[in-house]
Amino acid sequence: MSELQHGFNEALISGYIDGELTQGEEQRVRLHLEDCAECRTMTDELRRLKEATMTTEFQVPDDTQWDETPRGRHSGFFRNFGWLILLAWIVGTLGYGLWQVAIDTEDLFGVVIVFGFWLGFGLVFLSVLIDRLKTRKTDRYRRVQK
């Protein structure tokens, strides 16, 4: 059956079932159904389809799955700001250490001890930072706090 059958827009049947028609359209459908057995059958069948569908229930995961609240915008801002300050501090400290090595070669042992510590710490920090940045795009839970 085509959408326009005997001058009747068949899609109106769906609008009729759903109560989405204007009064005039509804009246037109009613009059058509009185005369057209085929459209009457379709209306009954679609009603039955809708009734069965609307009473269908679906399984959902346990409610605890959704017991996570998003992190607020303010705490997110402070966290990002904190990371920036920490990064600037590490870069500055390492830069200062390198400069000290360049100008002061008398206390080389002390410089190696201090600079070695910060270099190691900086590299570990850098590796963590790189991992975090790599996973940032795919980490769905980064804005979630338990």
Place this chain on the structure above:
Amino acid sequence: MMPAVMSADVPSPDRALVALARDGERDALEALARRVGRSAYVFALQLTGRAETAHDIAQDSVLRFFQHLDRFDARRPIDPWLYQIVRNRVRDLMRRESLRRHESLDAWMEQGRPEAVDASADPAADAERSDLQRLIWRAVSQLTESHREIFVLRDYHDLSYREIAEVLSIPQGTVMSRLHAARKSLREILVAEEGTSLGGPPAGGAIDE
């Protein structure tokens, strides 16, 4: 056993919940997250037919929902906006991963299996209705993407034509014709693939199979 949710059941105090959540009320935030999560999961499951994928999409959609909650007009219903988010996530995922909608009819049936509902005093009628619901769900998996989403939004989630137009970003006039085409297609699948006729006595009575 997992609890069940009636897909067309939209709680009324959404507006109050949104207002309280915006004020940072923790209980309201959690209640809203649960309400939104459940709806997002069911819709994602109905679009993808995969429980695990639906769960991931629901989690992601909940996050996006809360990210933009401040900009949401609380006078409007939540669902159209939420379903728009979920639909976009599903489409992104399918495009990115070339995800097949479902692996097989069996997998679709197993993962999205509707719950049996023993609601009336007539167990035989309940059983028949439950069978019909399962057959319809199976047939839904065979609809095209555009037919499936419009059918799901109207007949499983009870959205108005105006709300469906908003979710799918299509003119309101297109909703009725596309929905009707989807219903007709579903009816044909039920007859051709499942050998099931929707004819018979009014809803709640016996089913001709």
